[in-house]
Amino acid sequence: MNLLPMMEGLHAAEAFNPSYLDAFFALVGRLEERPLEHAEALRGKVIASVFLEPSTRTRLSFEAAAHRLGASVITVADAKSSSASKGETLADTARMLGSYADLIVLRHPHDGASRVVSRYAGVPVINGGDGRIGHPSQTLVDLYTLFRAWGSFRGRTIGLMGDLVHGRTARSLAWAACLLGMRVVLLPGAGLDWESGLERRLIDRFDYRLRWGRHPLFTDWTGNAEVRILEPKHLVQKVLFGGDKIDINRLDALYLTRLQDERGAKAQGTSYPGVTPEQMQDGLLEDCLLLHPLPRREELPDSLDLDPRMMAFQQAAVGPVVRQGLFLSMLGEAKDSLPSLTPLPSGRSEQILGPCPNENCVSRHQGMTTAWRVVGATRRHFLCAHCDSQLAVDYAGCSSSRKVHPLHSQAVLRIRAENLRPFRERQDAEEMGYAWGG
Ligand code: NCD
Numbered sequence: 001m002n003l004l005p006m007m008e009g010l011h012a013a014e015a016f017n018p019s020y021l022d023a024f025f026a027l028v029g030r031l032e033e034r035p036l037e038h039a040e041a042l043r044g045k046v047i048a049s050v051f052l053e054p055s056t057r058t059r060l061s062f063e064a065a066a067h068r069l070g071a072s073v074i075t076v077a078d079a080k081s082s083s084a085s086k087g088e089t090l091a092d093t094a095r096m097l098g099s100y101a102d103l104i105v106l107r108h109p110h111d112g113a114s115r116v117v118s119r120y121a122g123v124p125v126i127n128g129g130d131g132r133i134g135h136p137s138q139t140l141v142d143l144y145t146l147f148r149a150w151g152s153f154r155g156r157t158i159g160l161m162g163d164l165v166h167g168r169t170a171r172s173l174a175w176a177a178c179l180l181g182m183r184v185v186l187l188p189g190a191g192l193d194w195e196s197g198l199e200r201r202l203i204d205r206f207d208y209r210l211r212w213g214r215h216p217l218f219t220d221w222t223g224n225a226e227v228r229i230l231e232p233k234h235l236v237q238k239v240l241f242g243g244d245k246i247d248i249n250r251l252d253a254l255y256l257t258r259l260q261d262e263r264g265a266k267a268q269g270t271s272y273p274g275v276t277p278e279q280m281q282d283g284l285l286e287d288c289l290l291l292h293p294l295p296r297r298e299e300l301p302d303s304l305d306l307d308p309r310m311m312a313f314q315q316a317a318v319g320p321v322v323r324q325g326l327f328l329s330m331l332g333e334a335k336d337s338l339p340s341l342t343p344l345p346s347g348r349s350e351q352i353l354g355p356c357p358n359e360n361c362v363s364r365h366q367g368m369t370t371a372w373r374v375v376g377a378t379r380r381h382f383l384c385a386h387c388d389s390q391l392a393v394d395y396a397g398c399s400s401s402r403k404v405h406p407l408h409s410q411a412v413l414r415i416r417a418e419n420l421r422p423f424r425e426r427q428d429a430e431e432m433g434y435a436w437g438g
Pocket of ligand 1: 169258
């Protein structure tokens with residue numbers, strides 16, 4: 001059972017914590033105020049910008065950020081021009097990149113790719129979007145845009161709309177919104193809802209609960225009169241006792257996303273949720289900021305471009321300065337002064353678990369053994385350490401007592417995380433010398 005090496009860099013929004021975000025926003029604010037102060041901060045550093053999927057804003061804003069700090073940039077802007085198209089493994093590409101550059105920004109079609117690269121590169125890796133699971137630097141852009149407008153996130157309500165199952169930006173943002181105590185209204189297009197496992201993890205990790213919210217516009221957008229809301233538990237007690245259904249009268253922000261058809265997404269019928277100028281007259285949206293990671297399609301019509309609530313181009317505009325902040329926090333003087341990101345557990349390898357169930361997981365495309373990590377305070381779950389998919393594990397053993405139990409038994413909650421071992425079948429555990437603990 002190998003422990004994979006620790007990962008450096010930024011791989012998922014799960015790594016954010018409140019003290020990091022506070023200090024990060026303050027740093028980006030200083031960069032905005034005094035843009036020339038850090039013009040030479042990364043002189044002599046080389047940043048590799050490796051984009052194996054199309055990108056305009058993300059790649060150019062990372063590269064602009066590097067230039068603004070005096071770093072040099074080497075770049076792969078087209079998957080066809082890299083050796084990946086000749087069958088080179090990600091591990092080999094990573095080793096090579098790590099010997100040419102001080103930091104790597106990676107966009108990749110497979111879920112969890114940046115985590116693999118960071119195991120072999122030996123330099124920090126920033127995930128510039130991996131498959132459908134994560135885009136944490138976009139989340140920093142989204143949050144900073146909201147922070148500039150609001151000053152604080154507490155008590156705010158944000159709607160996440162569109163292709164939630166294939167869109168990585170909304171997933172990453174959901175994680176950060178819950179971390180910051182926001183109420184999250186889920187507005188997926190028909191057939192485009194994300195898997196329940198993600199929601200369960202958010203609820204468990206942030207002490208949230210699930211409720212149902214109503215508003216006539218929700219029906220127009222999703223086809224359902226009631227939609228799911230994730231709320232901090234303390235907020236629920238204050239608002240009302242009991243009721244699982246509430247009327248929502250106000251959204252502070254709406255995060256729109258495009259249909260990710262390059263990932264196989266299909267809109268059902270003609271209905272893909274978006275906003276219209278008429279809907280923007282509704283009281284629900286009176287003070288609602290409209291965010292979009294771009295590129296946009298019909299969901300955010302250009303007839304709304306001059307509306308003061310439209311934020312998408314402000315998001316795009318702060319892209320470089322936010323990424324300057326990231327570079328400084330990993331390579332520059334802020335490296336030691338900024339609170340640390342919360343590292344993702346690096347994961348353990350386990351032949352016995354078989355392949356990750358997610359066909360788009362990088363481990364499947366790179367022929368790697370499944371690596372796992374364990375999460376959950378009130379219920380344990382074993383996740384793929386690369387792509388965060390829930391693994392088919394029904395039993396958990398304790399490596400110190402050498403006993404195996406059904407996964408959701410109380411006994412498992414008492415086992416220390418580092419001693420937990422996952423098993424698909426009871427028999428697998430017994431063959432490895434674990435006794436049945438019931
Ligand atoms: C997003 C992405 O690539 O995930 N774009 C971006 O980074 N600004 C969203 C998208 O492509 O729809």
